[in-house]
Amino acid sequence: MKADTLRGHLDALLLAVLDGRKLHGYAIIEALSLRSDGALDLPTGTVYPALRRLERAGWLASEWDVVSGRKRRTYRLTRAGQQALAAERAQWREFTTVIGGVLEP
Amino acid sequence: MKADTLRGHLDALLLAVLDGRKLHGYAIIEALSLRSDGALDLPTGTVYPALRRLERAGWLASEWDVVSGRKRRTYRLTRAGQQALAAERAQWREFTTVIGGVLEP
DNA sequence: TCCTATACGTAGCGCGACTACATGTAGCGG
DNA sequence: CCGCTACATGTAGTCGCGCTACGTATAGGA
Numbered sequence: 001m002k003a004d005t006l007r008g009h010l011d012a013l014l015l016a017v018l019d020g021r022k023l024h025g026y027a028i029i030e031a032l033s034l035r036s037d038g039a040l041d042l043p044t045g046t047v048y049p050a051l052r053r054l055e056r057a058g059w060l061a062s063e064w065d066v067v068s069g070r071k072r073r074t075y076r077l078t079r080a081g082q083q084a085l086a087a088e089r090a091q092w093r094e095f096t097t098v099i100g101g102v103l104e105p
Numbered sequence: 106m107k108a109d110t111l112r113g114h115l116d117a118l119l120l121a122v123l124d125g126r127k128l129h130g131y132a133i134i135e136a137l138s139l140r141s142d143g144a145l146d147l148p149t150g151t152v153y154p155a156l157r158r159l160e161r162a163g164w165l166a167s168e169w170d171v172v173s174g175r176k177r178r179t180y181r182l183t184r185a186g187q188q189a190l191a192a193e194r195a196q197w198r199e200f201t202t203v204i205g206g207v208l209e210p
Numbered sequence: 211t212c213c214t215a216t217a218c219g220t221a222g223c224g225c226g227a228c229t230a231c232a233t234g235t236a237g238c239g240g
Numbered sequence: 241c242c243g244c245t246a247c248a249t250g251t252a253g254t255c256g257c258g259c260t261a262c263g264t265a266t267a268g269g270a
Contacts, residue, residue: 001203004228005196007109008109008110008112008226009110010226025248032207035206035207044250045229045230045251048251049226049250072247089209098144099117102141112256148261150220150259150260155258158257173266176265
């Protein structure tokens with residue numbers, strides 16, 4: 001997929017993939033690739049800073065855990081994150097309606 | 106609508122609104138606003154440079170005409186522009202499928 | 211006469227995803 | 241046991257592009 005089309009929708013993707021489960025950064029990248037049939041292959045330089053940004057915003061919470069000698073920072077949605085996800089989903093629907101309405105009337 | 110979500114889709118909008126008709130810049134802005142029920146209100150500083158960029162890319166052609174003392178630069182799709190529009194529409198469908206698939210599985 | 215709508219355009223900013231790099235462990239094949 | 245790959249996290253700097261904020265100018269109505 002063309003780079004940069006994601007712009008403005010990355011937060012929604014990250015929140016959505018964490019809906020109902022806890023995942024660490026690397027697993028988030030894999031989960032997004034899986035859910036999109038390989039269409040989404042986000043670089044770590046995109047995902048990790050975004051996760052920290054979402055945590056600073058209060059939408060995610062993280063904790064360290066160690067699995068077989070490897071440290072992982074596991075993220076989960078906060079309650080505010082749940083609400084943010086709902087808002088992002090609503091905005092996504094509006095966005096597709098508006099643009100789609102122009103592109104294929 | 107949140108600013109910047111448009112990023113990467115502006116070209117598609119401009120090509121789509123010129124599909125099958127000739128319009129000048131100001132009319133393009135109005136047409137987009139109309140087709141989106143007012144959701145799209147693009148500033149001239151966004152549209153005019155984009156039109157020139159699309160013309161440089163060979164997707165649009167323009168000519169000056171004067172209507173009641175006002176000069177207008179009227180744009181129309183080139184054949185390459187038609188093909189580009191088809192490609193943009195295909196990419197839009199793929200984009201919505203991918204992101205939508207992640208957001209609401 | 212002044213204000214609004216029409217009409218085109220440029221300069222510069224800022225945001226956010228990207229590229230490229232840095233660091234380190236676990237496990238496997240040879 | 242050595243090197244390679246997968247796993248895992250992170251930072252620094254770049255760059256494209258839509259936006260803000262201007263500047264210019266005419267037509268027409270209040």
